[in-house]
Amino acid sequence: MATRGAILAxxxxxxxxxxxxxxxxxxxxxxxxxxxxxLYFHFVSKESIALAVVDEMEVLCRAMVERxxxxxxxxxxxxxxxxxxxxxxxxxxxVRAGQRLCAEGFAGPQRPGWPFRFWEETFTGLFERAAVAExxxxxxxxxxxxxxxxxxxxxxxxxxxxxxxxTDLAQRVCENWELVLGAVAVPAWLxxxxxxxxxxAVLGPHVVLGVxxxxxxxxxx
Amino acid sequence: MATRGAILAxxxxxxxxxxxxxxxxxxxxxxxxxxxxxLYFHFVSKESIALAVVDEMEVLCRAMVERxxxxxxxxxxxxxxxxxxxxxxxxxxxVRAGQRLCAEGFAGPQRPGWPFRFWEETFTGLFERAAVAExxxxxxxxxxxxxxxxxxxxxxxxxxxxxxxxTDLAQRVCENWELVLGAVAVPAWLxxxxxxxxxxAVLGPHVVLGVxxxxxxxxxx
Numbered sequence: 001m002a003t004r005g006a007i008l009a010x011x012x013x014x015x016x017x018x019x020x021x022x023x024x025x026x027x028x029x030x031x032x033x034x035x036x037x038x039l040y041f042h043f044v045s046k047e048s049i050a051l052a053v054v055d056e057m058e059v060l061c062r063a064m065v066e067r068x069x070x071x072x073x074x075x076x077x078x079x080x081x082x083x084x085x086x087x088x089x090x091x092x093x094x095v096r097a098g099q100r101l102c103a104e105g106f107a108g109p110q111r112p113g114w115p116f117r118f119w120e121e122t123f124t125g126l127f128e129r130a131a132v133a134e135x136x137x138x139x140x141x142x143x144x145x146x147x148x149x150x151x152x153x154x155x156x157x158x159x160x161x162x163x164x165x166x167t168d169l170a171q172r173v174c175e176n177w178e179l180v181l182g183a184v185a186v187p188a189w190l191x192x193x194x195x196x197x198x199x200x201a202v203l204g205p206h207v208v209l210g211v212x213x214x215x216x217x218x219x220x221x
Numbered sequence: 222m223a224t225r226g227a228i229l230a231x232x233x234x235x236x237x238x239x240x241x242x243x244x245x246x247x248x249x250x251x252x253x254x255x256x257x258x259x260l261y262f263h264f265v266s267k268e269s270i271a272l273a274v275v276d277e278m279e280v281l282c283r284a285m286v287e288r289x290x291x292x293x294x295x296x297x298x299x300x301x302x303x304x305x306x307x308x309x310x311x312x313x314x315x316v317r318a319g320q321r322l323c324a325e326g327f328a329g330p331q332r333p334g335w336p337f338r339f340w341e342e343t344f345t346g347l348f349e350r351a352a353v354a355e356x357x358x359x360x361x362x363x364x365x366x367x368x369x370x371x372x373x374x375x376x377x378x379x380x381x382x383x384x385x386x387x388t389d390l391a392q393r394v395c396e397n398w399e400l401v402l403g404a405v406a407v408p409a410w411l412x413x414x415x416x417x418x419x420x421x422a423v424l425g426p427h428v429v430l431g432v433x434x435x436x437x438x439x440x441x442x
Contacts (some may be wrong), residue, residue, distance in 0.1 A: 131360065151397055154376035163338060176368075179369055186402070
């Protein structure tokens, strides 16, 4: 298991720093410090390693949602919390690599449309909860809002990566969410949200996402 | 010139339907019905063809902006017009291929961050114009709004392509823009906009984007 984790951690670094086709098995071997034999014991090909990195991302995303759900916040604050944690996670190799691989079409045939569908379903559920709690304006359709959030979030990652190597991702995420929340939440919710400092005050756990130790979620400093 | 156009049209189809690495020079040759010698007279490599397709996209995008600017609409309506025309254009091979190539990092070293920077500058200019015309709420920062629009638009294309092969792109674009315009425009502008039918009533020229005939912009039926 330690060997498999070392390979996946090295692969995440490799796939996060360039395209799938640029990634090389020999650099993954070098980074992971395992032998070629050990690598081929765990994985049959570069593609199977890429799919395993996307698996890791899926596990991390599901854990992130479950954890945020457990905080007992309302639907809108839970959604904002997930967005900030995802922004944090995108700085780490696993999610960044997974996102890149999915964008390049390497999510695997058993996972079509991942991660778009997963996030659309997750946010639709949260916004339906917000509608029931009457903190969403009655004119807002939860699933339409979820699609807007998915578009905005995926685009923010792609644009920030292309223009600033993710330096401005936090700013983009905060600006995007403030605009959208301002348009969809009821005034009382917005007043309380702004009094609490808004999106910038929503801090993720500043997680360091690693796979090498098999823990997945490592609270950072 | 006709040969070059035929090669670019075929290349756009090829790059639009899969990743850069999946694209094959022999299929481009087959689609374009030109000889290998003619292809190598115009282009030295697959990469140089890809760069020429991105050039075509750049020309089309600049022409689209210039044309929309010439309609004499206010800043917000001009922005909405461009968004609908771009959505139309993404159904055509040149822009779809160009967008894919840029997302995969094949925009070329002389064009870093294209098309993100181009669209951010274009929309910032339009929203500054809207601010001067006092149709944008005074609390809205034009360049921040432009970044949100860029994120939302790039993400809508990626999500729609991944989940529905662009079938739901028009719906996503309309929903996204209605939400954002509702949040940033002054009430009088919004009332007039809604009376006119909103985003769904903004029709592009239903352009057929082709490079083969060298005209670029072909008004459709």
